[in-house]
Amino acid sequence: xxxxxxxxxxxxxxxxxxxxxxxxxxxxxxxxxxxxxxxxxxxxxxxxxxxxxxxxxxxxxxxxxxxxxxxxxxxxxxxxxxxxxxxxxxxxxxxxxxxxxxxxxxxxxxxxxxxxxxxxxxxxxxxxxxxxxxxxxxxxxxxxxxxxxxxxxxxxxxxxxxxxxxx
Numbered sequence: 717x718x719x720x721x722x723x724x725x726x727x728x729x730x731x732x733x734x735x736x737x738x739x740x741x742x743x744x745x746x747x748x749x750x751x752x753x754x755x756x757x758x759x760x761x762x763x764x765x766x767x768x769x770x771x772x773x774x775x776x777x778x779x780x781x782x783x784x785x786x787x788x789x790x791x792x793x794x795x796x797x798x799x800x801x802x803x804x805x806x807x808x809x810x811x812x813x814x815x816x817x818x819x820x821x822x823x824x825x826x827x828x829x830x831x832x833x834x835x836x837x838x839x840x841x842x843x844x845x846x847x848x849x850x851x852x853x854x855x856x857x858x859x860x861x862x863x864x865x866x867x868x869x870x871x872x873x874x875x876x877x878x879x880x881x882x883x
Contacts, residue, residue: 720792728793731758735800740807745815748808755804759797766790 724732733739734751743751770787 720789720796723789724793724796728758731755732796732800735803737803740804743807743811745808745811748804748811752801752804752808755797755801759794759801762790762794762797766794 721729721732731754735755740748766787769790773787
């Protein structure tokens with residue numbers, strides 16, 4: 717592993733150093749997402765290089781095993797970045813869970829603040845007062861309303877009769 721780390725160029729080595737636990741704890745969720753993206757790109761690059769070079773060497777070496785041995789450096793780099801990606805992913809998941817919990821607590825606090833409490837409700841005397849004459853539905857006595865209600869009653873009676881006559 718150290719041999720592979722020593723073979724990384726400066727930018728890649730700095731990228732791997734950013735995934736150490738102490739550095740990850742200092743980052744917020746957005747910075748972790750950016751780091752995760754950069755690590756994933758590097759991992760994909762070396763995975764792609766490993767696969768392409770391995771596929772090209774199979775023909776020349778006349779076998780996949782021999783082609784794999786000649787391509788160990790790309791495989792090692794891909795593995796180093798895969799490990800770094802897993803560290804960043806775990807920290808990102810923890811930060812996302814923490815952020816979700818905080819948002820939920822804030823939302824519940826706002827809901828509690830906005831909700832009326834029973835102390836705010838005026839209990840009064842318990843009687844309902846009227847400002848004037850009670851409103852009466854003027855359509856109650858219309859012929860259309862009477863027909864509609866009679867039809868509903870008849871339909872209910874038919875359904876009940878049908879149920880009662882079942883074996």
